[in-house]
Amino acid sequence: MSLELSPEAFRQLGYQVIDILAEQLASFEDGPARRALTDSQRQQLIEQPLPETPQSPADLIQRVANDVLPYPMGNNSPRFFAWVNSPAAPIGILAEALAAGLNPSVAGGDHAATYVEHAVLNWLKQIMHFPADASAILVSGGSMANLTGLAVMRYVKSTYNVREAGMIAEAPMIIYASEQGHSSLQKAIEMLGFGTSNLRKLPVDDQYRMDTTALRQAIAADRAAGLRPVAVAASAGTVNTGAIDPLAEIADICAAEDLWFHIDGAYGGVGILAEQTAGLYDGIERADSLAIDPHKWLYVPVECGCALVKDGQAMRDTFSLVPNYLRDDRVLPWFAEFGAQQTRGFKALKLWMTMQQIGIQGYRDLITHDVAMARYLQHCLGQRDDFELIAAGPLSITCFRYRPAHVAAEKLDDLNRELLQIAQQQGHVYLTSTTLQDQVVLRACIVNFRTTEADIDALLDTLAGAGQQVLQS
Numbered sequence: 001m002s003l004e005l006s007p008e009a010f011r012q013l014g015y016q017v018i019d020i021l022a023e024q025l026a027s028f029e030d031g032p033a034r035r036a037l038t039d040s041q042r043q044q045l046i047e048q049p050l051p052e053t054p055q056s057p058a059d060l061i062q063r064v065a066n067d068v069l070p071y072p073m074g075n076n077s078p079r080f081f082a083w084v085n086s087p088a089a090p091i092g093i094l095a096e097a098l099a100a101g102l103n104p105s106v107a108g109g110d111h112a113a114t115y116v117e118h119a120v121l122n123w124l125k126q127i128m129h130f131p132a133d134a135s136a137i138l139v140s141g142g143s144m145a146n147l148t149g150l151a152v153m154r155y156v157k158s159t160y161n162v163r164e165a166g167m168i169a170e171a172p173m174i175i176y177a178s179e180q181g182h183s184s185l186q187k188a189i190e191m192l193g194f195g196t197s198n199l200r201k202l203p204v205d206d207q208y209r210m211d212t213t214a215l216r217q218a219i220a221a222d223r224a225a226g227l228r229p230v231a232v233a234a235s236a237g238t239v240n241t242g243a244i245d246p247l248a249e250i251a252d253i254c255a256a257e258d259l260w261f262h263i264d265g266a267y268g269g270v271g272i273l274a275e276q277t278a279g280l281y282d283g284i285e286r287a288d289s290l291a292i293d294p295h296k297w298l299y300v301p302v303e304c305g306c307a308l309v310k311d312g313q314a315m316r317d318t319f320s321l322v323p324n325y326l327r328d329d330r331v332l333p334w335f336a337e338f339g340a341q342q343t344r345g346f347k348a349l350k351l352w353m354t355m356q357q358i359g360i361q362g363y364r365d366l367i368t369h370d371v372a373m374a375r376y377l378q379h380c381l382g383q384r385d386d387f388e389l390i391a392a393g394p395l396s397i398t399c400f401r402y403r404p405a406h407v408a409a410e411k412l413d414d415l416n417r418e419l420l421q422i423a424q425q426q427g428h429v430y431l432t433s434t435t436l437q438d439q440v441v442l443r444a445c446i447v448n449f450r451t452t453e454a455d456i457d458a459l460l461d462t463l464a465g466a467g468q469q470v471l472q473s
């Protein structure tokens, strides 16, 4: 069995793939956001036998077209409103193929992929108002970016060499986030050995932003109890409502209290480019570390997150461990010295190509458009008497409920849960829910360059239709 394909055979297979992708691209506008798999289809996919003998590449590509592509998560559709998953910019899809064609490890070293990553990191620093001499690294996503930033914080804030000694008994280090902070912050705190009991989940104000009075009080109480406050992990765009914590005020508190200032901007960081958000990000430039997620609102295919750390030497000191066999070829410090991974994929290429195709003005327009679509949804909710608006953050997330006048308040959780299930099964639109103030709410997130007002009209009509169906059954 030879793995090699002749250039002609490779070309033919490539055309087959491109034809399938082009057809898929043409289907997003009118096709369903999501199509349910049957039980037997699920089983077939899971229980495929270990392939003993070679199979034809053309047949395999056709099987992907038949058995995988028709059952997407849905995020390429203009009517996908769930979670924070954007469609992939088409040029990013092609970039993935080109990156795999080169197949470098971007651990570091003197080859083109290294410099492409440095270029995109420089661009991301500029967008996020970080200085040129800050350090940054591409990682798999926002969770790893939060972990990376907080790992540097742990190294800096430990009073001894934590790399050598591990987490030894001293006054527990305390980290502050809002109760709306993303679960990946807690995961990072747990993985880094701080322990969840040392993560203070602070209350929020009526716009779901961190309550800074509560932050000040918690720091004072922890100090009085002999504990050691070390960091605030703020959010620039919470996942529930898109709230942006008062960053400038938190930066002041961190400076006064000598705390590390981390910001989780995985969803909302690049919302700084939107016309509607002027002033809301003031203070972001004072963060010690920042997580952003190009595979969300910069529309590149997953996976692509980015950790930025102001003190590059601290970042290198946290991770650098250079084995002898890697000591040559050192034009620049290796990326592997700034994060957890050694072999690293060429994630930068999809960002490099997508950012140049769109341009920063293009991103400003696209992200501004997404925020405008959220405002249109909020406007429509205000016009209808069968829905109520629950939370409208400054970005592109809206929380609301189906609430016809005659339905009793205590029935609303069940009603919204059930209508959501119906709408999800229909698949024309795709939406999920969350819990706010102990009530089930529908949550629409728009990080989608394909979404138009007509898609939002379709969303509300579909939900109202599903709601009627529940009420009649």
Ligand SMILES: Cc1ncc(COP(=O)(O)O)c(C=O)c1O
Binding pocket: 083, 084, 140, 141, 142, 143, 144, 182, 184, 235, 237, 238, 239, 264, 265, 266, 267, 268, 293, 305
């Ligand atoms: C605010 C926030 N932080 C962190 C994350 C985690 O990012 P990822 O899923 O890319 O790991 C998310 C994901 O939606 C998020 O919305």
